[in-house]
Amino acid sequence: MKPTLSTSPLPEAASAAGGAAPLLSVRGLVKTFPGRRVLGRAAAPVRAVDGVDLELAEGETLGLVGESGCGKSTTGRMLVRLLEPTAGTVAFEGRDITHLSQRELRPVRRRLQIVFQDPHASLNPRQTVARIISEPLLVQGATVRAARDRAAELLDLVGLGSEHLDRHPYQFSGGQAQRIGIARALATGPRLIVADEPVSALDVSVQAQVVNLMERLGDELGVSFLFIAHDLSVVKRVCDRVAVMYLGRVVETGDKRELYDRPAHPYTRALLSAVPLPDPAAERRRERILLLGDPPSPASPPSGCGFHPRCPKAQAVCRTERPLLRVVGSGARTAACHFPETG
């Protein structure tokens, strides 16, 4: 394993919020997992997340995108302390929550919630909907009666209707179950919801319902979202700002429109050009950047820039020197590339 920097210096210009302290601030986040044992010998530890910096302002929806194994879900789980970071800090509402005990975390969790990808796997099949949504309220000390009333309210809010209170998860379709998962996350009145691939398990015709619901909730309740997804089209619809991850690191961040219109990192460019458009004429006109090979395994990352073996612009320096996130052009855009597009 090459020695790597666990933090990267970020100029203040790159931060999301103008003056106010960000709602969420992540610095140098690292997660290593022990290597798999092969024939009794442990392999080198896997650096799944390798020094991630993120900032999210109040009321903002930040998209965290990347392909499988890039560390986006691991990052999301560390933010809500479902996984313990190996290094780095997570500050929420201006307070470092990285080392809080489970007890100390409890009041924080009221305002920091998570929604999972597979709605059915994340709802207890033996509990009623009322019980599922009440649970976080009961943990926070609400009475059963009050929690049930709040659950009924929340079901209405997510468009299901309180008549479903006493049913069980298996009686719901995937889209409905995800609404229940969202209602549970909303129960304690959070300021930030980490949504980990919340629509990717849903049918196309149902995805739009859940996307619209999350947007409405963001507007009406002022909830911020960290939206983790691999689907760049959904992220473009939902998010204000986007961070692109590759091999455990953030390689580009920026305002949504800027990043989609003029990607600075060659990986972002290739990623965007690979997404198939539902328009046959546009597909025929399109020029695609075809990347060679698969994303590398975080168990044996390449030297220097993690993207260099697949990068059409790679030079000698890319093989030896890891690029840090730096401001590119004007505005709040950063890219970790020795040769970013600046046009």
Add this chain to the structure above:
Amino acid sequence: MPPTTEPDHPLLRVRDLRVAFDTPAGTVQAVDGVSFTVEAGRTLGLVGESGSGKSVTSLAVMGLHRRARVSGSITLAGQEILGLTDRGFGRLRGRRMAMVFQDPLSALHPAYTVGEQIAEAHRHHFGSGRRAARRRAVEMLGEVGIPEPARRAGEYAHQFSGGMRQRAMIAMALACEPELLVADEPTTALDVTVQAQILELIARLQRERGLGVLMITHDLGVVARVAHEVLVMYGGRGAEQAPVDELFHSPAHPYTRGLLDSLPRLDDPDDAPLRAIPGSPPSPAEPRPGCPFAPRCPRAADATAPERARCAGESPRPAAVPGGGRLVACHLPLSAAPTAPHAGPPGGAPVPAEEAR
């Protein structure tokens, strides 16, 4: 090997396919009267959501349903194959038609080398010797773009990355030069940058070999990229069938329209709010009379009472609509808006018009 289909015999013709499963809870009619054709050198995209019957249809074409009741007609270059014995299908599968699955890791054998698995099909169908078959395996791995094919042929599936595994699957499927490739969500488990490579590979092999491809997918972007014709399935039936440009530019079925409207688009400059379809797709375990889309259909909702009753009670038959080569199963189809003239599908061959039933 060029395909040897007669002009009046399309490569694959499926007529009124029905597939039913007997379960403890009763009969599940997973596919309920689906018809389509795949021509040599062309790709038919079979699109649908979960429970639409698209994968069941593809397995029926390959004769891979053991405990299902399958009826209708499936002909390969004019020869009826529905009802063939396992042995009969065994002579076709791998040889004249082959399949690629979504998850290559579970479709490849973990204890045989990738080369052995490709060689096996060749030995089985052509009776070729060990060395000739191995040479063929290495050749195929090279052809699907696997670097160092001779060395990789001696490796096992777990030593391959996801994209390389799917390439190996394609090499295995095409080792015996089949005329028809059935690809069931071949890129769904892959990352988008790898998906682009695999779609490109299938398109190249199709051009070089005149392959007919039946591409099953839920992704309308993939369909727009690779298909010449499209069949949209809903609730076990064909909802709409059309050449790819017509389908995307002027969908005639309200479900197709709804699907397209509900998609977030990378090329939408305004990021307009999504128009979602209310409700969820029907479960094949809970059959209902009438059009399967009627409970979610905005056109049925806005229709007059007798029209609504018809949608709810009478199952629409696929019928030709103006606009060339398209079939729509809908009592209240959308009239084809005059579309701007545009180039035909790649390849430019005229699309055979389906007969109206």
